[in-house]
Amino acid sequence: MLVDTHCHLDQLPDPATTLAEAAAQGITQVVAVSESADSMPSVLALALAHPGTVVAGLGLHPAWISQQPPEAVAAGLEFLAAHLPQARVLGEVGLDHQWATTPEEQAFQEEVLARQLALAAAAGKPINLHSRRCPRQVMERAIAFSRQTGLGAQLHWFTHSRKLIHQCNEAGVYVSVGPMVLADPQTQEVALAIADELLLLETDTPVPISGQPNHPARTRAVAEKLAALKGLSLEDLAALTTANFRRYLGVN
Numbered sequence: 001m002l003v004d005t006h007c008h009l010d011q012l013p014d015p016a017t018t019l020a021e022a023a024a025q026g027i028t029q030v031v032a033v034s035e036s037a038d039s040m041p042s043v044l045a046l047a048l049a050h051p052g053t054v055v056a057g058l059g060l061h062p063a064w065i066s067q068q069p070p071e072a073v074a075a076g077l078e079f080l081a082a083h084l085p086q087a088r089v090l091g092e093v094g095l096d097h098q099w100a101t102t103p104e105e106q107a108f109q110e111e112v113l114a115r116q117l118a119l120a121a122a123a124g125k126p127i128n129l130h131s132r133r134c135p136r137q138v139m140e141r142a143i144a145f146s147r148q149t150g151l152g153a154q155l156h157w158f159t160h161s162r163k164l165i166h167q168c169n170e171a172g173v174y175v176s177v178g179p180m181v182l183a184d185p186q187t188q189e190v191a192l193a194i195a196d197e198l199l200l201l202e203t204d205t206p207v208p209i210s211g212q213p214n215h216p217a218r219t220r221a222v223a224e225k226l227a228a229l230k231g232l233s234l235e236d237l238a239a240l241t242t243a244n245f246r247r248y249l250g251v252n
């Protein structure tokens, strides 16, 4: 049993077929994260249609936030406040300085992130975080959230710096590894620094990685690669990361 802990399932043309193909490779759960106001109802519908398989993540992505008028962001936050209790996870949320280059734009992303983290804390939901071009800032928020709430905090696609991973390990922040680990030596080195009890798997489907189309079934290749790097069997790596995911969700 393997879990793809970060996937934009609602962006795929035929999620049911994709889930069946993933299940055939042993991927039995997929966290479907939203990005936009429109994708939140789609994610909830997918979780209803595939109970036990699709884990709903609701949230507003920083890149989306930076491209919307303030009224659209306010409406998105209102929907999130009303529907987050129906989801299992807050995500995909975070900061993205590729889309926010001025101090004003960055402050707006931070304000919306703070609002979303407060909703997660109030609803008792773990968080799934994006951190392009500002990994340290997002990591600090993950650590603070985890300390203040005791809830799970996950940094997705966070395999850039061993130094930051050591701080995550000390603070008990989860880090998910995706298909970059298949061919990128730096990702491999950083992934090996993640504490065993904090390691999660992901694909970030449908973002193409290493020139290849992406899909949740690729979680198996990621797991096989990590197992080989760590000197574990695939079964042991699967058991380890699935137990981590359940602890992150607060299921045990």
Ligand SMILES: [Zn+2]
Residues within 6 Å of the ligand: 006, 008, 033, 092, 204
């Ligand atoms: Zn994503």
